[in-house]
Amino acid sequence: MEIPYTVEARPDTGLNNVKLGIWLFLASEVMLFGGLFSAYVLLRMGAVDWPLGSEFLNIPIGTVNTAILIGSSVTMVMAYASLKLGDFAKYKGYMAATVLLPVLFLCIKGYEYYEKVQHDHLPSHSTFLAIYWTMTALHGLHIIGGIAVNGYFWGPGSKMWHTKPAMFENRIEAAGLYWHFVDLVWIFLFPVLYLL
């Protein structure tokens, strides 16, 4: 039994199954983070006073982390382009960077968390810190998921390139879409939490 359109696009929808599937998943992810952002808006609007992010958070560190995440998004798209050019060695290199950069991101995030705990700035301290911890932690979980998936496609999963290159390209494209989305969430999270 062969399921149709796993690799090639269906003519009338213009998509293959994987790409449509990942986009639908992202649509639901947008609703998840959208729900949290809406909660943020409602809580902030209802609050008597709301601290500026910079009172609790370290802007330079946040900026560095933003740059790191954008960087990993760039290496991800370069990895995909390298596959398109048939350059597997380059793909491996870019993918390695795509895996390592978010690890660095998490280390820095871990340091930030550590600092908060040291100052007793726990989620129970205020609603601002509560939403900061919740949203960054949920985003962090998405990062961990991305590292796992990309790590798999860098390591054992990349064997597929030699047997089913077209399918492997699709997988990298789907993984890339997810990864860019995680980056995209941070692009909003950073100014909302740190700067406003």
Added chain:
Amino acid sequence: MSGSAEEVRKHIATYKKIAAALAVGTVVTVLASYLDVSVPLGITIALIIATTKASLVANYFMHLGEERSAWLKLTVGAHCGLLVGLDAGADFYCLGPHRGRQDAAERERAC
């Protein structure tokens, strides 16, 4: 993203430009936050920059601009609309019926 090596190279050139634009955008957001403006204006500026960056990522890195599928555009468009509507609704919900009342406690009760 389609086919030939030539096109892919063109894409790579674009990616580099977008990467630079995103870097600039990040710096600008941070700098803008130090501007001495009112909170609503600050929020507006930050969100405009973030939205611009996000659409660059979606358009070029996620290749949404080149996607032929009307289905995909419809899905993405429809629920972005839904989301913006919801957040606008949330704003309106807190501010709309109580606009003009400056009493924060009043607003807190409503929300």
Added chain:
Amino acid sequence: MRPLPDESLLLRQGRDIGWSVSGKVKKGVTTLDNVTTAEGIAHAEHGHDEHELSFLQSYVFSLDHKVIGIQYAITALLFLLFGFTLMMLMRWNLAFPGRPIPVIGNFLGMANAPGGIMLPEFYNQLGAMHGTIMVFLGVVPLAVGGFGNYVLPLQIGAPDMAFPRLNMASYWSFFLGGVIMVASFFVPGGAANSGWTSYAPLSVLALEGQTWWLIGMIFLITSSLLGSVNFIVTTLQLRAPGLSFMRLPFFVWAQLVTSFLLLLAFPPLEAAGVLQLMDRVADTSFFMPSGLVTGDGPLEISGGGSPLLWQHLFWFLAHPEVYVLILPALGIVGEVVANNTRKPLWGYRVLVASVIFLGFMSFIVWAHHMFLTGMGTTISTFFQTTTMIISIPSVVILSAMFLSLYGGSIRYTVPMLFALAFLPMFGIGGLTGLPLGLTAPDIHLHDTYYVIGHFHYVVAPGTIFALFAGIYYWFPKATGRLMNDLLGRIHFWGSIVAINCVFMPMFITGLAGMNRRLYDGGMQYAHVQGVMEWNAFMSYGAWTLGFFQIFFIFNFFWSIRHGKKVGDNPWNATTLEWQAPSPPPHGNFTTPPEVHRGPYEYSVPGASSDFSMQGQAPEAESAKV
């Protein structure tokens, strides 16, 4: 799939697969050889590695949409029974408050029912878990997971779902969520007891069971996310050649819209669940306002949260969820009605448009559950208006179904009886909802038994009857045998009478002002004394309803082995699933289906028979008969 060299062999063995699939339900043993042989053939034919599937791979961790659909259906039916049992226990206390429950009362434990007399705390647990189990573990998994999985790929002529592994993960995530929910009865303090809506701050202050509820919900949400992505991709991508959107059976349309609702409405509840989990575990104050005082004095929290925020996020899911409950049911009824009136569904295009419009609108009506929260009259007016608007497509759909009956030569088969009962029952449920959607009458009716009566008419004699119709209708496809007709009729007539005895009096007690959450039925309240006697009446109704389900349960299992054997298309239906062998083999169709016509070509003038199957080529028409 290409045609097989020996088609009859596969057909025969395909039947054997289905036999053993259903056989395991009853006996827990299977005739494995047939399965592996047939699968072996199918695989060898397509050049895959020939491998034998173990018992676990075939029946427990199966990737086949039909097995997963049956797993979903059986699990969901068990949860429905469990949820109904909880309600039968509650009805005892409502009918005879303070009297020990006979027999069963001794097994409920000292913490819940000392001396067999139910404690109020335990009643609250039963109430919260009844709602949760019926909605999230019973009806939705049966309607979407069960029927969607089994029927949808067959109706669109697909060999399987687009992502079989995700499909399996979806079922197991659901199963795990269900286990967590049931297990929560055994943690200290028992299961969640803040109602199925889990309103904060009550739920944040509740005992440990609430945490389990939240974790269980996260698994259920994951399950429905995986399922809905799969359904949408399958429907859009795997349609057979010639099956354009306007040729899709109405059931497929209903499932497609349902999947979009699940996909987009559930994540905000997941967000809310995470926030409530943080409130409970990390002592945050997302839903906790400042200055909250309990019996133990002021709470040591940072405050500043909003209890209303929970309600917004919850109902943003839970209102589309209502349509998730009802749309697949409408789809099933559409199929059964068209088939048994032997004429096309009336206004197919209007039906499709209505379903899509209903889907969109269901996202912007949620706050009509919150008129009494003090959120402001402007907002209430907005949601009152959208609520009135959303009733229009519902009425259009129901009217189209009624009009479909007009002039038909109706066959009163058991599925048709359930479908026919669905129409007025859903009508009562829908129309009694209108006063609740208007802000003024809602002030009186909110949180009374009227509300309970209203939504149970939609869900119980509405959706669940439609699901029964679906079970009787597609049972021959899954097993190759009909369910017993006499038992089916006893089940139907007993249920329809009993269920109305349960829910109709609720409108009376509700209008009298009886509150929906009182564990003694409102004994202390003077204003409901005049209607108190209805409580016992409704309870007898509920137990009678339970009694008549025994006929269904027996019929279901007995017919798997002993039902009347029938061919591939016992109902003379037109849609693609009846073109596959009964039960369909792995890969579903013996020849790849191709679609030549719309879904409901019954009694076409000039045609040689009173039904033209979708896969039947036009030129073959004259050759037929």
